[in-house]
Amino acid sequence: MNVLAVYNELLAKYGPQGWWPHHGGRKRPGFDYKFEIIVGAVLTQNTAWTNVEKAIECLFKKNLLDAQSIAAVSIKRLETCIKSSGYYRQKAKKLKIVAKFFLENKKSFTPSFHHLTTLRLKLLDLWGIGRETADSILLYAFNQPVFVIDAYTRRLLKSRGHKKLFMADYDELRQYFERRLPQDAKLFNEYHALIVKWGKVVGKGSSIGCNDMLETE
DNA sequence: CTCCAGGGGGCCA
């Protein structure tokens, strides 16, 4: 399928989704938005964003929304604060690991391609960071042109008749999109958000009927 | 009441 055409179609239909950075329009001068986005990427694993926002708000109010604070706070306090995001025991552990990693590697974060692939592997090495979360961090926190694949992406492909791609391996699917698009982080950012939006609007039934093109407009 | 969100780890064949 024409990957870029689908992007333009979704953008025209739903408009810019305004994901990271600055999700929700909250301005916080002096904050490291990179780390806040990383926290969001971990907390939103298999979890509705509304539940994540409550957790982030709690972290913000308790001055815990930075790597140093999360590394220092007790696991108990951290768990209590992020409880609304679900899997709070696992996610508290994940945040600790990510915070430690962030502090240790802060100075080596660079935009070069070599460092990008290295950083991706290092992220995947962390307990609790899988491919989708790693790529979300690279794209949304570090503004790198890495295409994020998720269940909605597969549903979209399936709804357009790409049954083979639907079954494809994560990295194969990621490269399918990356090879067919200009290497533009802003575009990747918006595209993934639009796919999620599309998935929410059409619902689960769309993957059976293949008729998301027929409705509306 | 059930279903499921902006997944990932562990285990087993």
Next chain:
DNA sequence: TGGCCCCATGGA
């Protein structure tokens, strides 16, 4: 590798 099961809260 691929298929299960587990993790957990809150909104629909």
